[in-house]
Amino acid sequence: MVFRARLTRAARGILCTVLAVGVAWAIYKELTFAGIDPTLRTIAVIPTAGFELAFLLGLWRLWVVCLVVDEGGAIVRNFRGDIRVRRREIRDVVTVTGLTGCHVAVQLKVGDRLHLDGLAYASRGRTDRAAAEISRALGLVSSPDEP
Secondary structure, three states: OEEEOOOOHHHHHHHHHHHHHHHHHHHHHHHHOOOOOHHHHHHHHHHHHHHHHHHHHHHHHHHOOEEEEEOOEEEEEEOOEEEEEEHHHEEEEEEEEEOOEEEEEEEEOOOOEEEEEEEEEOOHHHHHHHHHHHHHHHOOOOOOOOO
């Protein structure tokens, strides 16, 4: 069973490119704004550039493309390659609420969480349904039609 993100890889690339261009334009405008003392400009642009760099580096989480559940476990496909997780390594599938919405995460038995931000939804209800479907596909919970 394949769980896909709503946005395609190309749409995510366009979104990230637009955000990167916007960040570059904002830093350029901050550097060229007239009437500012150079010392103040430097003090102001360093934290701004650092924040925006951290923001852009955080966009890699958008590149999770899909989750493939098969008989052996789950494969998380992202821009770096595939991450394979065996069924026996998975404790639970949970929903995580963040600033930009809700997404699905796989709770591993070793205590780590594998966040699937690419499987994000605007509402908590849709995310809970997706987590329940993934849990059923992994065999972590019995499906309602089973006796």
